[in-house]
């Protein structure tokens with residue numbers, strides 16, 4: 201009998217690490233064949249890819265120290281770009297309109313000047329927030345499109361509390377300056393993005409992971425709080441004295457017996473995005489020009505593309521480069537077949553001129569069932585109902601999908617510490 205932790209992502213590792221520091225052992229059960237969850241990576245013919253773009257923005261020195269592996273961390277400036285109908289714009293796009301036609305600049309600036317000035321309490325949906333922030337023309341041609349690609353939903357279906365510091369609001373002076381001359385300063389919600397020099401993103405967990413007991417290939421399928429046992433898909437049963445879960449709320453509800461209808465209903469109303477990672481390795485060193493970039497064209501499947509080799513050259517063989525494209529869907533929409541998405545993405549990216557067929561030496565597409573939790577209006581009420589129910593069953597639910605919070609890695613890590 202021991203403390204069981206379900207899931208070996210950063211939240212589960214953090215919980216086990218902090219318990220271990222207090223001399224309290226635990227066992228982590230992980231469904232995958234390796235640990236790390238969304239922080240992990242995979243290798244294909246000498247190319248390493250993370251599971252979606254990942255940098256560390258940990259703000260405090262102690263966490264930065266802990267996340268710093270033996271080989272050290274690169275500190276990247278957030279130099280990203282935007283692709284919009286054949287034009288490359290620096291980030292954020294509205295501050296860097298210079299390359300656009302005079303006619304389009306005029307529409308964006310006029311829309312910005314005439315944007316509706318609404319009191320925050322009058323704004324309940326993201327579409328209204330975007331129009332009030334950026335003006336109608338820019339909102340509808342940039343973030344509205346990006347929202348459909350990144351969140352898989354129209355902006356009017358989202359609420360706004362999640363936005364926080366993640367979006368930049370320019371001044372008129374900045375918009376005008378960026379329209380008249382190039383370039384203005386890049387704005388991003390963090391000034392430094394850290395990435396391990398060696399070993400991929402997961403290396404941030406090398407120190408914490410030492411000495412932990414992690415059982416991989418252990419997919420939990422049932423939990424019996426009454427007799428404190430967990431059953432895995434391989435038929436094994438494990439007893440616990442304490443149960444900490446990082447599993448997604450909609451999943452864990454299906455593992456418990458006799459869940460009341462209101463809790464099932466609340467879990468059933470939670471929304472999230474799932475997505476494909478399209479990973480490409482090239483036999484040339486210079487395919488990747490940007491650490492990452494956003495794509496605002498709706499007919500190009502990826503919302504965002506980043507470069508593993510610009511994060512760290514350790515991610516590719518010598519003389520090579522790599523890209524990973526992210527294609528997201530709302531959890532309730534039909535997901536197109538992987539090969540169709542891959543083929544369309546390759547065709548479109550070649551049409552942009554990023555690479556040719558003969559440059560590609562590695563291509564891979566894989567699906568991630570849980571990417572981001574989605575801020576539909578009733579998220580707060582529904583997740584609270586589910587979390588309260590789990591707490592009443594003696595299950596401590598933490599992490600991005602256990603709390604149902606829009607956590608970055610350092611936040612999921614801090615959340616893991618709350619178990620001590």
Ligand SMILES: Cc1cc2nc3c(=O)[nH]c(=O)nc-3n(C[C@H](O)[C@H](O)[C@H](O)COP(=O)(O)OP(=O)(O)OC[C@H]3O[C@@H](n4cnc5c(N)ncnc54)[C@H](O)[C@@H]3O)c2cc1C
Nearest residue numbers: 207209210211231237238252254255420599600607608609
């Ligand atoms: C597209 C994208 C980009 C991101 N970029 C960044 C970034 O740049 N910087 C940053 O700080 N954060 C970023 N994040 C957020 C970051 O990935 C998460 O906050 C963090 O990894 C969540 O960790 P977690 O442990 O809570 O969840 P997870 O990593 O999802 O861990 C949960 C674990 O539970 C396991 N599990 C699930 N079901 C079962 C089961 N039935 N039985 C056993 N095990 C199970 C899973 O396999 C997984 O290992 C990004 C996330 C996404 C989706």
